[in-house]
Amino acid sequence: MWATDTVSRTFTVKRNPNGSYRLTRRDRGRFRTNAGRSPGRCERKTTHGHTVLANKTGTVHGFLAGTITGGTFRPNASCPANCGFTDVWVATFFGPDAQFTCELNSRDCLFDFEYTASKSLRWRHWSDKGTGAGSLLKERFYGDIANA
Numbered sequence: 001m002w003a004t005d006t007v008s009r010t011f012t013v014k015r016n017p018n019g020s021y022r023l024t025r026r027d028r029g030r031f032r033t034n035a036g037r038s039p040g041r042c043e044r045k046t047t048h049g050h051t052v053l054a055n056k057t058g059t060v061h062g063f064l065a066g067t068i069t070g071g072t073f074r075p076n077a078s079c080p081a082n083c084g085f086t087d088v089w090v091a092t093f094f095g096p097d098a099q100f101t102c103e104l105n106s107r108d109c110l111f112d113f114e115y116t117a118s119k120s121l122r123w124r125h126w127s128d129k130g131t132g133a134g135s136l137l138k139e140r141f142y143g144d145i146a147n148a
Contacts (some may be wrong), residue, residue, distance in 0.1 A: 001034060002038060002039045002052060003032060003115070003145070004032050007029030007084075011025050012026070013093070020047065021067065021068040024065040024066065027054060027062050030059055030060065032057050033055065033057075037051060038050055039144060048144035052145055062128075064109070066102035067108050068090060068101075070097045071096070071098030073094055086100065106136060115144045121145060121147050122147055123143060125145075127141070128140075
């Protein structure tokens with residue numbers, strides 16, 4: 001892993017006309033790089049770096065959105081110690097029978113995570129965005145966070 005993220009997460013739930021729910025998770029925070037391979041090293045369309053130095057910092061923000069079916073929405077549920085993981089949040093607020101499309105083979109998932117590093121790096125912006133999940137995942141990476 002090229003970096004460690006420390007994020008604040010919020011979850012928004014909206015009921016759909018068919019009785020399912022649209023869940024949007026928003027992340028906002030900071031990252032700190034680990035020495036090694038950069039996130040954009042595999043991109044072939046443009047020239048980017050290949051490595052990143054340790055302890056370079058920056059910001060991260062993004063979202064993950066999909067549909068929940070099954071279970072029963074309990075808006076007043078209480079999270080266990082760590083409710084930051086989406087699967088834990090879904091199980092807590094919808095119960096063990098709920099299914100979230102971003103954890104299945106589904107086209108009904110959207111995500112976009114943007115990373116921007118401090119000015120001390122040569123390449124300072126990288127994004128991970130796409131649609132779908134599982135075998136239907138279509139993910140695109142752009143840019144890089146790298147020094148060389």
